[in-house]
Amino acid sequence: MSQFPTFEVIPAVDVQDGDVVQLVQGERGTEKRYGDPVDAARRWIDAGAETLHLVDLDGAFEGERANATAIDAVVDAVDVPTQLGGGIRTADDAIDLLERGVDRVILGTAAVENPDIVAEISERRPNSVVVSLDAKDGEVVVEGWTEGAGVTPIEAAERYEDLGAAAILFTNVDVEGQLEGVATEPVRELVEATDVPVVASGGVATLDDVRALEEAGAAAVVVGSALYEGNFSLEEAQAAVDE
Numbered sequence: 001m002s003q004f005p006t007f008e009v010i011p012a013v014d015v016q017d018g019d020v021v022q023l024v025q026g027e028r029g030t031e032k033r034y035g036d037p038v039d040a041a042r043r044w045i046d047a048g049a050e051t052l053h054l055v056d057l058d059g060a061f062e063g064e065r066a067n068a069t070a071i072d073a074v075v076d077a078v079d080v081p082t083q084l085g086g087g088i089r090t091a092d093d094a095i096d097l098l099e100r101g102v103d104r105v106i107l108g109t110a111a112v113e114n115p116d117i118v119a120e121i122s123e124r125r126p127n128s129v130v131v132s133l134d135a136k137d138g139e140v141v142v143e144g145w146t147e148g149a150g151v152t153p154i155e156a157a158e159r160y161e162d163l164g165a166a167a168i169l170f171t172n173v174d175v176e177g178q179l180e181g182v183a184t185e186p187v188r189e190l191v192e193a194t195d196v197p198v199v200a201s202g203g204v205a206t207l208d209d210v211r212a213l214e215e216a217g218a219a220a221v222v223v224g225s226a227l228y229e230g231n232f233s234l235e236e237a238q239a240a241v242d243e
Contacts, residue, residue: 003081003104003127003166003167003197004167004197004199004219004220006242007214007218007219007220007221007241008050008051008219008220008221008238009049009210009220009221009223009234009237009238009241010049010050010051010052010053010083010199010220010221010222010223011040011044011047011049011052011053011222011223011224011227011234012053012055012201012222012223012224012227013037013040013041013044013052013053013054013055013074014054014055014057014224015037015054015055015056015057015058015067015070015071016031016057016058016067017058017067018037018067018069018070019033019034019035019036019037020033020034020035020036020037020040020228021033021034021057022034022224022225022228023057026173028061032225032228034228037054037070037071037073037074038070038073038074038077041074041077041078042077042078044227044234045078045079045080047233047234047235048234048235048238049080049234050080050081051080051081051082051083051220052074052078052080052081052082052083053082053083053201053222054071054074054075054082054083054084054085054102055084055085055086055106056068056071056084056085056086056087057086058086058087059086059087059088060085060086060087060108062087063087063089063109064087064089065086065087065088065093066087067086071084072100075100075101075102076101081103081104082101082102082103082104083102083103083104083105083106083130083169084097084102084104084105084106085105085106085107085108085130085132085169086106088105088106088107088110089109089110090110090117091117091120091121091124094107094117094121094125094128094129095121095124095125098121098125098128103128104127104128104129104130104166104167105121105128105129105130106130106131106132106169107121107129107130107131107132108131108132108133108134108142109142111129111131111132111160112140112142112149112156113142115159115160115163116163118131118160118163118164118165119163119164122163122164122165122166123164126164126166127166128166129164129165129166130165130166130167130168130169130199131156131157131160131165131167131168131169132168132169132171133153133156133157133168133169133170133171133190134171134173135152135153135170135171135172135173135174135186136148136173136174137174138152138153138186139151139152140152140153140156141173153170153186153189153190154189154190154193154194157190157193157194157196157198158193158194160196161194161195161196165196166196166197167196167197167198167199167219168190168194168196168197168198168199169199169201169222170186170187170190170198170199170200170201170218171201171202172186172187172200172201172202172203173202174202181203181205181206181209182200182202182203182204182205182209182212182213183203184212184213184215184216185216187200187213187216187217187218188216188217191216191217191218192217197219197220198217198218198219199218199219199220199221199222200213200216200218200220200221200222201221201222204221204223204226205225205226205231206226206231206232207232207236207237207240209226210223210237210240210241211240211241214241223237
């Protein structure tokens with residue numbers, strides 16, 4: 001069974017220094033703060049969230065998990081599936097998180113540098129690995145979006161599908177965090193090239209953006225800034241694609 005039987009709008013809970021934040025194009029220093037992670041998580045669940053997208057931003061930048069306490073508090077407080085990324089660098093790290101209650105781990109840099117980690121985790125915990133592919137100018141980028149990996153998102157997705165990835169989280173860095181709309185063509189191309197669910201992320205500003213990503217074939221969309229800034233509510237976003 002697909003983990004996204006119907007199109008889902010997934011709120012992002014990005015944590016930096018123990019607070020929920022949203023960054024512009026993933027750059028430190030651009031953050032706006034939105035308070036306590038557990039409060040945010042409960043707010044989204046009360047609004048109907050079926051999954052939460054958790055990111056340890058300090059972990060993503062430093063390469064080791066820095067907000068474990070805050071993230072653990074969210075996982076303990078909620079009763080919906082969670083997917084967590086940021087600073088997960090080894091299979092043992094991932095398995096530890098899965099055993100502690102996280103439902104899916106999101107691997108970015110670690111999967112690019114060592115693709116076999118995806119197979120290693122998936123063999124021990126099937127359907128638990130989401131591979132994060134961040135693309136800039138049509139190339140996968142790693143290390144906080146600072147280095148090109150030399151492959152296209154489609155080439156990478158095909159590789160990780162073969163290794164057992166349960167889903168691909170596709171972020172278009174060119175539009176990320178700017179609230180200026182989405183680019184649907186790269187999403188459509190990726191969906192057509194792979195059989196695993198593609199979760200889209202980056203640039204969602206309006207309900208039309210949410211609809212456009214559903215129409216492009218995405219299984220779900222992760223939304224951050226637009227929800228926190230009140231561009232639309234989670235209920236409105238889900239209703240827009242349920243019509």
